[in-house]
Amino acid sequence: MKPLSLPPRLLMGPGPINCYPRVLQAMSTQLVGQYDPVMTGYMNEVMALYRQVFNTNNKQTLLVDGTSRAGIEAVLVSCIEPGDKVLVPVFGRFGHLLAEIAERAGAEVHTIETAWGEVFAPEQIEAAIREIRPKVLAVVQGDTSTTMLQPLEHLGEICQRYDVLFYSDATASIGGNPFETDKWGLDAVSVGLQKCLGGPSGSAPVTLSEKYVECVRKRHHVEAGIRDAHHQSASGSRIRSNYFDLPMIMDYWGEERLNHHTEAASMLFCARECAVNLLDEGQEAVLSRHKTAGDAMLAGIQAMSLQPFGDLSNKMTNVVGVNIPDEVDGEAIRSTLLNTFNIEIGTSFGPLKGKIWRIGTMGYNAREDAVYHTLQSLETVLRRSGMSLPLGEAVDAAMAVYAGRAE
């Protein structure tokens, strides 16, 4: 068999993106046993690190072993009992996903929708909460399908007033846009590594407030094979999934160390390194790096005479939607960028399919040279496809942003 051999792609789509080299290296670390004090020590360290990433004091801050939607499903299926009302404000594909996962968990799901490219005002969400009186508000922070960032800072206070559990999936936004679990009053947050945290898909950090934990602890259940006099089950209705049963996962991560799954150690090392990378550079510095890279990419796109998509005042820092000009074949452009320049930019889903490209500047790739290479190459490919566009202005505009000069 041939050894693995991958081309050196520069991944400038909506994620996954290139991993930080140190994150890749961490995954090659040889294992220790799952109950080795060294391993449980690293599990505890990862909890502490992600408390910092999430800006929270939540004790229950841990990894769900799976991709980012594993974290979403764990949070929702653990707290939703059949018939519970869940409100999902939908402003893109991932809102639909939250709604669908909640439905499958047995929830009575209510959605409010806005056009793709817009977000909700707090008043709209409060009005829906007042009418529906849900148990849970589930909202995506950054929806890469539209590049929009839903402001969350006023929603916690509203949820508290109506006694609603406030959950957000911040997979696409965390590390590239401010996120304040405690200050914003969130009860549950789930993320993935494959966007601004600069890792691969496959581990889902979550953080859970005391209120959320109290809610799910009532549904705690101990497996028959390991049940004994000290480990009996609570009386609440059983969570529909074993794998995503957060009370059991908390017992595995907690002092009890009650066996559930076998922790995916390599992905834990990887998640640790993603957090260490963020905290070593400093959250403010990383946010600023994402802001500058995103501003530079946007300035370049506009200088090239391309039109960005959506309400720019609510755009995520780390991805921009670009309306595909009528005169070009969007997929042909993407294909040439990939095959000739080794640069990947993204396509779209649902109502935006074929209408916009999505260009990301995330994690390791929220970097000056990556922005310039992408703009130059896109310009070249568009020019050679016959499109008329100003030459050299894109990279100049991006360089001006980096030079601190607003154009």
Add this chain to the structure above:
Amino acid sequence: MKPLSLPPRLLMGPGPINCYPRVLQAMSTQLVGQYDPVMTGYMNEVMALYRQVFNTNNKQTLLVDGTSRAGIEAVLVSCIEPGDKVLVPVFGRFGHLLAEIAERAGAEVHTIETAWGEVFAPEQIEAAIREIRPKVLAVVQGDTSTTMLQPLEHLGEICQRYDVLFYSDATASIGGNPFETDKWGLDAVSVGLQKCLGGPSGSAPVTLSEKYVECVRKRHHVEAGIRDAHHQSASGSRIRSNYFDLPMIMDYWGEERLNHHTEAASMLFCARECAVNLLDEGQEAVLSRHKTAGDAMLAGIQAMSLQPFGDLSNKMTNVVGVNIPDEVDGEAIRSTLLNTFNIEIGTSFGPLKGKIWRIGTMGYNAREDAVYHTLQSLETVLRRSGMSLPLGEAVDAAMAVYAGRAE
């Protein structure tokens, strides 16, 4: 922050075990995009490789992104509709796990149980099938909690006669004990990497027969955010989990490439390398290596005057249970082995807790030197704890097995 730094443990428990170095290296490979032809090419290659690992022609052979129990839950929740009958023969902890996962999926679960340390005769299973008429027979092949290997070769024919879906979890046994998906008539199999395949926990290869696929395709559902004229949903009752919805996962791995999760690329590279490692060395050679290492460990244990646990005629090759002698403190022995000798052996669950140690010889560690170091160190620690035992005979007995001389 300090860099990751782990002690050089020799992991001789029931898994996880030390990974093959090439498997660890593969995880450090830089990513490409999830729809990059290079990535989808590797996904197709992984499907082909695991068909060989599973000894099957099943088209639907793919990875579930999560630990081995993620694969179990995906198989069960995708085929079980609420009220369906599932039969689980329980001969250890993991039988209880299958039963519990099936229950949470809404099944009417029937179990038959045997003492820990024994397995079932095909007639016992057939009698239960005749009485219960389940939709699914779910049985673990190797249950590390007892070290027993349930023979499966006669069960496929029985299941076919009664029109029962035949599912087995072979996480603990695959790669170290024969497994024949097609020859034995299995409809679904799930495994993990962290035992004889020599990888870390975190990816769950599964293979699905046409009969199984036909059953779950009726429940196919397309997410709202990506539904369009070409991708509509089937009419069957919706699968209770989005993450574990195998029809959707098949669409992601199939020509459709319909987005579901973002494939955990690093774990895919890892799973690929586990399979390549097995197939490069050759399945027969790897099985034989596990058989010899297991026999040598058993011979050493017996020569040391320790008593192995359970019915040895149905023992897995890759793990042996050892009755903890009355005169020693089992946990103190394990602790000294770990802290002084950097060797990990396993403890036990449930009814065997505190009664047996479990010593594994799996994957990379199904190796002559690993067997000798473990026996020598165990002998030293037992001797120094005050136990009287024959000295040097354990390693001699193991060496005799390797020399091809039966003692």
